[in-house]
Amino acid sequence: MELFQYPYMQRALLAALIIGLAAPSLGIYLVQRRLTLIGDGIGHVALTGVGLGLLLNRSPVLVAVLVAAAGAVAVELIRARGRTSGDLALALLFYGGIAGGVMLVGLSNSNSAKLNAYLFGSLTTIPPEDMIVIVGLGVAILVAMLALRPALFAVCHDEEYARVSGLPVRTLNLLIAVTTAVTVTIAMRAVGVLLISALMVVPVAAAQQVARGFRSTMAAAMLIGLLAAGSGIWVAANANTAPGASVVLMAIAAFVVVATFGAVWRGLRRRSAPATTPASEPHEVVLNRS
Amino acid sequence: MTAPVITVTHGAVGYDGRPVLRDISLTVAAGEVVAVLGANGSGKSTLIRTILGLVPLSAGSITLFDRPLRRFRQWHRIGYVPQRLGAGSGVPATVREVVASGRLARRGILRPPGAADRAAVAAALASVGLTDRADDPVATLSGGQQQRTLIARALAGQPELLVLDEPTAGVDAASQEAFAAALRGFVDGGGTVLLVAHELGPLRPVISRAIVIHQGGIAHDGAVPEPAGHHAAPDHDHVHPHGPDEHAGLWS
Numbered sequence: 001m002e003l004f005q006y007p008y009m010q011r012a013l014l015a016a017l018i019i020g021l022a023a024p025s026l027g028i029y030l031v032q033r034r035l036t037l038i039g040d041g042i043g044h045v046a047l048t049g050v051g052l053g054l055l056l057n058r059s060p061v062l063v064a065v066l067v068a069a070a071g072a073v074a075v076e077l078i079r080a081r082g083r084t085s086g087d088l089a090l091a092l093l094f095y096g097g098i099a100g101g102v103m104l105v106g107l108s109n110s111n112s113a114k115l116n117a118y119l120f121g122s123l124t125t126i127p128p129e130d131m132i133v134i135v136g137l138g139v140a141i142l143v144a145m146l147a148l149r150p151a152l153f154a155v156c157h158d159e160e161y162a163r164v165s166g167l168p169v170r171t172l173n174l175l176i177a178v179t180t181a182v183t184v185t186i187a188m189r190a191v192g193v194l195l196i197s198a199l200m201v202v203p204v205a206a207a208q209q210v211a212r213g214f215r216s217t218m219a220a221a222m223l224i225g226l227l228a229a230g231s232g233i234w235v236a237a238n239a240n241t242a243p244g245a246s247v248v249l250m251a252i253a254a255f256v257v258v259a260t261f262g263a264v265w266r267g268l269r270r271r272s273a274p275a276t277t278p279a280s281e282p283h284e285v286v287l288n289r290s
Numbered sequence: 291m292t293a294p295v296i297t298v299t300h301g302a303v304g305y306d307g308r309p310v311l312r313d314i315s316l317t318v319a320a321g322e323v324v325a326v327l328g329a330n331g332s333g334k335s336t337l338i339r340t341i342l343g344l345v346p347l348s349a350g351s352i353t354l355f356d357r358p359l360r361r362f363r364q365w366h367r368i369g370y371v372p373q374r375l376g377a378g379s380g381v382p383a384t385v386r387e388v389v390a391s392g393r394l395a396r397r398g399i400l401r402p403p404g405a406a407d408r409a410a411v412a413a414a415l416a417s418v419g420l421t422d423r424a425d426d427p428v429a430t431l432s433g434g435q436q437q438r439t440l441i442a443r444a445l446a447g448q449p450e451l452l453v454l455d456e457p458t459a460g461v462d463a464a465s466q467e468a469f470a471a472a473l474r475g476f477v478d479g480g481g482t483v484l485l486v487a488h489e490l491g492p493l494r495p496v497i498s499r500a501i502v503i504h505q506g507g508i509a510h511d512g513a514v515p516e517p518a519g520h521h522a523a524p525d526h527d528h529v530h531p532h533g534p535d536e537h538a539g540l541w542s
Binding site: 028031032147148150151153154157158160161162163164165166167168172204208211212213214215217 | 342343344363364365366368370372375380381382383384386387388390391392394395399400403425426427443447
């Protein structure tokens with residue numbers, strides 16, 4: 001525990017906890033939309049922003065937020081247009097993003113350790129000024145995702161119905177896209193571009209094994225994200241492992257535990273309940289109408 | 291009668307240059323219960339989706355509550371019941387949560403739900419007979435119960451006009467009766483209904499007018515037509531094969 005007396009460790013823990021809460025609060029909408037891998041793709045695009053920031057000698061996190069947001073908006077516009085060509089367009093955007101990032105980082109004469117810090121995260125080297133960005137944006141994500149839950153749920157659940165309800169569907173979709181970009185960039189320093197999606201998706205996947213409603217899934221996912229972040233940092237500090245990877249492995253462990261528990265619990269409930277015939281629907285044809 | 295709720299004037303719709311609807315003109319007045327009938331592929335679903343602004347018109351004009359569709363903003367006056375929901379995602383949602391979405395048009399997206407919202411959701415659940423399933427995940431319901439959930443969602447917004455896309459297709463008898471009762475209650479309260487149906491079944495007594503769509507045009511507008519051919523047989527129960535193992539669930 002002595003390690004947590006150092007300011008850099010406290011910063012690391014705070015950043016991880018905020019990301020652990022915020023990432024699943026966004027991720028649940030992405031999972032509901034079947035866009036679970038979008039975080040990965042936006043991460044690739046964010047890497048170009050990092051390269052650009054290093055090249056221009058600006059804060060890589062801030063430049064990455066802008067570039068990733070532009071990429072996310074482009075992805076959303078492609079998605080809203082139609083699906084057939086969208087798949088290929090997304091692939092082009094993602095590979096372009098990572099290739100551009102690697103090239104720009106190289107041009108900026110940064111060493112590969114610097115690139116690695118963004119690829120796999122480097123929680124303990126976050127400078128205080130980046131912490132302000134991470135905390136501020138993390139809180140903004142949480143507020144937006146929680147306050148707009150009914151509307152975002154409606155849009156992700158049934159987009160046409162949301163449109164007929166007069167909801168600003170396009171604006172809400174763009175909000176989700178931009179929030180994805182912001183989440184990816186603030187989580188980038190903590191868990192790395194290659195592992196960001198895990199923190200958005202794995203806690204939600206775990207929570208939906210046992211939760212019955214949307215709100216309870218969201219609450220459980222955020223709790224799992226928080227616990228995975230906290231325990232992951234603790235493991236990383238004590239076993240001297242990579243923090244990002246430790247956090248993601250803790251989240252996956254939580255998924256395995258919850259999924260096993262859920263299966264056992266359902267099995268027990270089924271066995272203890274009397275074996276009634278499930279209430280089946282009547283025949284579709286009339287057999288003996290009087 | 292009173293002011294028109296829906297008017298379509300020389301409306302035409304095409305997908306990729308292929309005409310689906312041509313020269314459609316119709317009026318639905320307040321208090322009417324209008325059924326849009328027609329064979330599969332006749333364009334009847336496209337017609338109501340166009341009226342709701344989900345499909346663009348290629349020619350003609352539409353007004354809702356005396357306002358051009360393009361400038362219509364009072365969406366809380368309309369309750370839409372789609373034929374089915376898209377493929378499920380695995381994120382669970384309770385029946386109550388889905389029905390509560392129906393309040394958004396009235397409440398707006400920023401205001402948190404209040405007592406009036408909760409009361410309206412409870413009343414809508416009761417009117418379709420799903421009160422006891424309110425906190426169950428929607429995915430565990432039968433196809434008919436899921437359809438009733440969608441109707442409750444539309445009713446929760448306390449609309450003046452209900453627009454339903456094949457509300458009774460593939461729905462069990464108990465749900466059809468529950469649906470017909472809910473619809474009667476809505477009409478008795480002064481509501482207007484536009485519904486697409488393949489055939490009417492227990493809804494027939496509630497319908498005041500029928501519009502038959504045939505090959506993209508209106509073939510009949512008036513009294514509910516008598517079924518033709520083998521459809522007219524007294525014991526005919528309209529059953530379509532939908533493939534051997536089709537699952538009944540709307541979300542699965």
